[in-house]
Amino acid sequence: VADLTGREVNADVVDSCRLGDRDAFHALYLLYKDRVYSVALYFFHGDRAVAADVTQQVFLKLITSIGQFRGDAGFSTWLYRLIVNECMDAARGRKSKVVTSDRAHMEAFAVPGSQEEDYARTQMVSSVRSAISALPPKFRIAVLLRYFDELSYEEMAKALGCSMGTVASRLSRGHKMLAELLKA
Amino acid sequence: MFTKHISTQLAAHLDGQLTGAELREAEEHLRTCVRCREEAEQVRSGMTIIKSLESVEAPDELWSSIEAGLQPVPKRPRWQWVLTPAVVLILAGIVWWRSASSWIETNSTSRKTISIGQIGTVEIEPNTRVRVVKDQPAEHRLTLARGEIRATISAPPKLFFVDTPSGTAVDLGCAYSLTTEEDGSDLLRVTRGWVSLQWKGLESLVPAGASCRTRPKAGPGIPYFDDASAPLKRALETEGPLAVILTESRKRDTLTLWHLLSRVDFGDRARVFDRITALTPLPAGVTRERALALDRQTLDHWREELAWTW
Numbered sequence: 001v002a003d004l005t006g007r008e009v010n011a012d013v014v015d016s017c018r019l020g021d022r023d024a025f026h027a028l029y030l031l032y033k034d035r036v037y038s039v040a041l042y043f044f045h046g047d048r049a050v051a052a053d054v055t056q057q058v059f060l061k062l063i064t065s066i067g068q069f070r071g072d073a074g075f076s077t078w079l080y081r082l083i084v085n086e087c088m089d090a091a092r093g094r095k096s097k098v099v100t101s102d103r104a105h106m107e108a109f110a111v112p113g114s115q116e117e118d119y120a121r122t123q124m125v126s127s128v129r130s131a132i133s134a135l136p137p138k139f140r141i142a143v144l145l146r147y148f149d150e151l152s153y154e155e156m157a158k159a160l161g162c163s164m165g166t167v168a169s170r171l172s173r174g175h176k177m178l179a180e181l182l183k184a
Numbered sequence: 185m186f187t188k189h190i191s192t193q194l195a196a197h198l199d200g201q202l203t204g205a206e207l208r209e210a211e212e213h214l215r216t217c218v219r220c221r222e223e224a225e226q227v228r229s230g231m232t233i234i235k236s237l238e239s240v241e242a243p244d245e246l247w248s249s250i251e252a253g254l255q256p257v258p259k260r261p262r263w264q265w266v267l268t269p270a271v272v273l274i275l276a277g278i279v280w281w282r283s284a285s286s287w288i289e290t291n292s293t294s295r296k297t298i299s300i301g302q303i304g305t306v307e308i309e310p311n312t313r314v315r316v317v318k319d320q321p322a323e324h325r326l327t328l329a330r331g332e333i334r335a336t337i338s339a340p341p342k343l344f345f346v347d348t349p350s351g352t353a354v355d356l357g358c359a360y361s362l363t364t365e366e367d368g369s370d371l372l373r374v375t376r377g378w379v380s381l382q383w384k385g386l387e388s389l390v391p392a393g394a395s396c397r398t399r400p401k402a403g404p405g406i407p408y409f410d411d412a413s414a415p416l417k418r419a420l421e422t423e424g425p426l427a428v429i430l431t432e433s434r435k436r437d438t439l440t441l442w443h444l445l446s447r448v449d450f451g452d453r454a455r456v457f458d459r460i461t462a463l464t465p466l467p468a469g470v471t472r473e474r475a476l477a478l479d480r481q482t483l484d485h486w487r488e489e490l491a492w493t494w
Contacts, residue, residue, distance in 0.1 A: 022251075022254075025254075026247070029247060029250065033242040033246065033247075034239050034240065034241050034242055035239065036242070037240060037241070037242035037243075037246070038239045038240045041240050042237065048243070052242075052243060052246055052249075055242060055246060056246060056249055056250050056253065059250050060250060060253050060254070061338060063254060065302050065303060065304070065338055065339075066302070067301075067302030081338075081339075082338060085338065085376065085377065089376055092392070124236060125236055125237065125238075128233055128234065128236055128237060129237070131233075132234070132237075136492065138492065143230075143234060147234050147235070147237065148239065153196065153199070153201050161341050161356055161377065161378065162488075163488075164201075165192070166488050168192060168193055168195055168196035168201065169192035169193075169488070171195035171196075171199075171227075172191060172192050172193065172194045172195040172196075172223075172227055173191075173192070174230070175195055175226070175227045175228075175229075175230025175231050175234070176191075176194075176223060176226045176227050176230055177230070178229075178230035178233055178234065179226040179227070179229040179230040179233065180226065182233060
């Protein structure tokens with residue numbers, strides 16, 4: 001359908017999706033699915049069920065509103081706006097629910113066969129993940145967006161609906177808090 | 185010489201986002217400020233830490249559940265590409281006349297739903313009169329004469345506007361309901377994201393979970409969270425005693441207090457300022473003097489900091 005190796009999706013794929021081409025949408029899904037799922041998984045403390053639900057909603061909303069994407073802004077920016085909205089909405093909906101123990105979600109991040117081979121590394125990743133879970137949602141989503149898709153500050157400002165100064169502030173505080181949490 | 189700490193800029197500095205004067209000032213400050221140098225090391229450490237995370241593969245079965253949720257997508261008819269320019273002009277005229285100039289009205293039992301380009305939908309509740317004024321990719325604009333609409337918009341901010349007799353609701357990526365009464369006053373309730381209410385330079389920013397009234401010739405009022413106390417909401421509604429609002433305010437109600445700051449006279453402004461600072465510490469970069477002088481940059485910075493609790 002198009003070259004899907006780059007960071008930005010080819011405009012032909014988006015055009016084909018607009019025309020109802022299910023194969024093009026599947027290609028789009030394959031390109032972005034792991035990034036969307038990873039952000040949701042780390043955002044929701046390793047809860048695979050919620051991460052899958054958020055990912056599903058993001059792609060369903062994407063296909064129903066893809067006609068608005070005109071190519072004048074990065075496709076990733078637009079996609080990540082959907083992710084931010086979905087994560088923050090889902091987080092609000094889960095506020096009153098009991099948060100499942102971190103241990104219950106440990107396996108979500110485990111690489112098959114890697115625990116015995118590299119126990120120390122697995123422990124470190126687990127600690128980092130717990131620290132990320134402890135960040136306030138607005139810091140958490142900013143740090144994850146910056147890391148998983150290397151969005152620029154301008155793209156992040158559009159995705160988060162705030163100024164670039166606020167993006168810088170959230171990243172500074174988020175990363176500092178991460179370091180403090182892991183030092184404690 | 186006094187220089188402002190650069191805590192909030194450290195990530196931008198380490199990410200190479202600062203240039204020109206900002207970069208020079210940051211480097212100069214870091215040379216002389218031990219506190220910011222230590223914080224920079226912490227931020228750098230945080231950046232390194234997060235790089236240890238790996239992308240996780242989405243489960244294989246996810247696609248089938250997405251596909252099951254997809255509605256059949258209507259394919260565009262191919263004949264549209266062979267329309268002559270004259271026919272296109274006539275059709276465009278009809279579309280403009282139908283969508284951009286006619287009022288849509290519902291009676292006491294009917295409801296309607298209209299699409300806002302490809303960015304969302306508006307549900308029109310009973311007894312409502314609304315008109316599509318503009319329907320372009322860069323600007324979608326409605327006029328709400330009376331009644332209630334429920335908008336769900338998924339798009340970058342400032343693409344969707346609703347004009348009412350007492351102001352304009354500007355979408356900042358959100359879902360909300362907007363009711364216009366016969367006297368021209370509005371009630372906005374935001375359920376997701378943010379909405380900006382504007383009228384002649386006056387602006388109220390309303391986040392999810394909050395509401396705000398507007399009145400003709402007065403514009404947007406003071407927003408409040410729907411779970412605020414009844415006495416607080418009553419005092420706002422009736423322009424009652426400021427003391428009640430101050431006493432009843434919780435940490436989260438700094439949303440209301442921050443907006444009040446620039447709407448009360450100077451004498452009361454200090455009381456509002458003191459109440460906010462009693463509820464939440466004054467952040468770096470905000471001073472009493474600048475806040476009471478209603479310095480725009482200071483107030484905006486303060487709002488961004490307070491918004492963490494909203």
